Amino acid sequence: MKADRSISERLWAIAIWALIVFFIVNFLAMIATVVLNSFGTRWFNTWLPAGFTTRWYYSAWDEFQLHDVLVVTFEVVGAVVLVSGILGVPAAYALARRNFPGIRAIVLLFLLPMLIPPITFGIPLATVLYQARFGGNISGVILANLVPTVPFVVLVMVPFIEQIDPRIEAAARVFGAGTWRLFVHVLLPLLAPGILAALLLVLVRTIAMFELSFFTAGPGSQTLVVALYYAVYAAGVRAGQSIDAMAVIYMLTTLVWLLIALRFVDPTQIVTRVKKEAT
Amino acid sequence: MSEAALTKPADRPPLRVRLALRDIDGVTLLVLPAALFVLVLFIYPFTYGFVLSFKPKAGDWLANYRKFFSDPFLYDTVGATFRLAIPATLINVFVSIPIALRVRRLERRRVLTTLLVVPITLGTVLIAEGLLIYLGPQGWFNRVLSLVGIGHVRLVHNYTGVMLSLILSGFPFAFLLTLSHLTGIDPSLEHAAATLGAKARARFWHIIMPLLAQGLAINLCLSFVQTFSVFPSAVLLGAPAGATRVISIAAYQAAYEQYDASMASAIAMIMGFCQLAVVAVILASRGVWYRGATGGGKG
Numbered sequence: 308m309k310a311d312r313s314i315s316e317r318l319w320a321i322a323i324w325a326l327i328v329f330f331i332v333n334f335l336a337m338i339a340t341v342v343l344n345s346f347g348t349r350w351f352n353t354w355l356p357a358g359f360t361t362r363w364y365y366s367a368w369d370e371f372q373l374h375d376v377l378v379v380t381f382e383v384v385g386a387v388v389l390v391s392g393i394l395g396v397p398a399a400y401a402l403a404r405r406n407f408p409g410i411r412a413i414v415l416l417f418l419l420p421m422l423i424p425p426i427t428f429g430i431p432l433a434t435v436l437y438q439a440r441f442g443g444n445i446s447g448v449i450l451a452n453l454v455p456t457v458p459f460v461v462l463v464m465v466p467f468i469e470q471i472d473p474r475i476e477a478a479a480r481v482f483g484a485g486t487w488r489l490f491v492h493v494l495l496p497l498l499a500p501g502i503l504a505a506l507l508l509v510l511v512r513t514i515a516m517f518e519l520s521f522f523t524a525g526p527g528s529q530t531l532v533v534a535l536y537y538a539v540y541a542a543g544v545r546a547g548q549s550i551d552a553m554a555v556i557y558m559l560t561t562l563v564w565l566l567i568a569l570r571f572v573d574p575t576q577i578v579t580r581v582k583k584e585a586t
Numbered sequence: 587m588s589e590a591a592l593t594k595p596a597d598r599p600p601l602r603v604r605l606a607l608r609d610i611d612g613v614t615l616l617v618l619p620a621a622l623f624v625l626v627l628f629i630y631p632f633t634y635g636f637v638l639s640f641k642p643k644a645g646d647w648l649a650n651y652r653k654f655f656s657d658p659f660l661y662d663t664v665g666a667t668f669r670l671a672i673p674a675t676l677i678n679v680f681v682s683i684p685i686a687l688r689v690r691r692l693e694r695r696r697v698l699t700t701l702l703v704v705p706i707t708l709g710t711v712l713i714a715e716g717l718l719i720y721l722g723p724q725g726w727f728n729r730v731l732s733l734v735g736i737g738h739v740r741l742v743h744n745y746t747g748v749m750l751s752l753i754l755s756g757f758p759f760a761f762l763l764t765l766s767h768l769t770g771i772d773p774s775l776e777h778a779a780a781t782l783g784a785k786a787r788a789r790f791w792h793i794i795m796p797l798l799a800q801g802l803a804i805n806l807c808l809s810f811v812q813t814f815s816v817f818p819s820a821v822l823l824g825a826p827a828g829a830t831r832v833i834s835i836a837a838y839q840a841a842y843e844q845y846d847a848s849m850a851s852a853i854a855m856i857m858g859f860c861q862l863a864v865v866a867v868i869l870a871s872r873g874v875w876y877r878g879a880t881g882g883g884k885g
Contacts, residue, residue: 316786319684320688323684323685323688324688326681326685327685327689327698330757331701331702333720333727333754334701334704334705334754336720336726336727337713337716337717337720337754338716340716340719340720340725340726341712341715341716341719344719350724351724352724354726354729394619394620394623395620397616397617397619397620398616398617398618398619398620398621400613400616401613401614401615401616401617402617404613405609405610405611405613405614406609407608407609407610407614408608408609408610413617413621416621416624416625416629417620417621417624419624419628419629420624420628422808422811423811423858423861424811424812424814424815424861425815426815426817426834426837426854426857427815427854427857427858427861428628428631428632428635428854428858430635430837430838430841430850430851430853430854431631431632431634431635431636431638431851431854432627432628432631432632433841434631434634434635434638434841434847434850434851435627435630435631435634435635436631450627451627453623453627454624454627454628457620457623457624458620458624461620511707515707515708515709516709517709517710517711517817517818518815518817522841532709532711532712535711535712535715536711536818536822539711539714539715539718539822540821540822542718547719550715551715551719554712554715554716557712558708558712561707561708561709562704562707562708565703565704565707569700569703573696573699574696574699574700574702574703574762575699575762575765575766
């Protein structure tokens, strides 16, 4: 297919690469702006800040009570990862190994929370959570965040479990393994890579999940991304640099986990899991 | 008669066996906790919100919906949201096609996909804060513009700012979806067409587009639904009282500023209905391109 490289095709290729480079350069410049501003003493009407300092990180840490916010964030994320694993993996196992009547309805039930955006179901969900007295505290934030992550774990794990040969389990049974030993010595080691990948994706998504945390968080249960929203919303009250210091801390917490996750999953997996089930 | 009742179970296998034959046993029950969770925390709240939207604070059962469609401050949000969501979706999805076509043959594709997954992971709040400075009057983007002699352009706190943030977070999403659909198309189909003398343009319209149609429809649906529910960037980067007063802002204000859960639910239901309607239109119109099973590569 190399015969037809005319001039117009070359121009087309150059135009496309220019577009890709333009997009990435602008994105990286945007990130660089945030990082530079967080270290800058004063940045006005110049290409670079007048000087560099780390004091904004100290002031952001105090002003935004980042210690408490980070503790809440990790409590929420930890609980969400744990519970969505405990609920999601067994359900995925049942869906992968059995073909019971009504299985299509159950799969649809798990697809819906992933296809309907959080803003749309978030408001009725928050209303119900507030009525059940879960709203405004950390348990409400955890429950709301679990709504998209439990189905996510199920849908990621089903194809993974399907490709494990059921005869391995049968063999373990033949050799006298009980359900518990089968689970601990056979299934868990085989499923571990899939569970790890699914839960890391849940972790990355939950740190960045704004809408559901925003609707259910109270004053003492803000996650990092919600605190960042409020800081940007009330910009002008605090120095812009300390907001950016918080933004950098947020980026670091997200990107560290993304880097770890990318060792186990392909980047496209972060967006494409839904589609494979939907088709 | 009592004899008949006693012998009856003997003809049929016990319930346990009959259920097991239909694949219902202990393992099947493992699906219950997760299914119950979704029922209680997703289906129930959604139904509750639907019912609640017909129980307004004052007036008859349709009062919320009547109020929404008679107050321009409220019904204009639907138009404002469509004016953002439709162009953003079309740009993101259709620009992603030529780029994904070019990128799919790269060997080191993963570097690019990794870079593009970063904006998705960081989320819209961070992108809004970054763009506020980067595109702002003192930001690098405007500095470069004035360097090349274009002068300052107002890019934040208006429609453009929100649109740019929707492209920055939505394009990588659309691109990664398109790329995964494209790599699923058997390259030998294109090789065969090329052997028969089809030029790149003909191969694109007659081979790739029909095979991509299904994936494209799903990509359009998912991208649209995401952009239609824009919230943080519309508040932070846009003009939340003016051009970018989107429907999610109206829902938020009803719920958390007027404490009218019934009205907020009604707006959420209208939002869901708009998303559903567009998804239905997209799925109905995919037949224009679709020409048979896309099983290429697996058959």
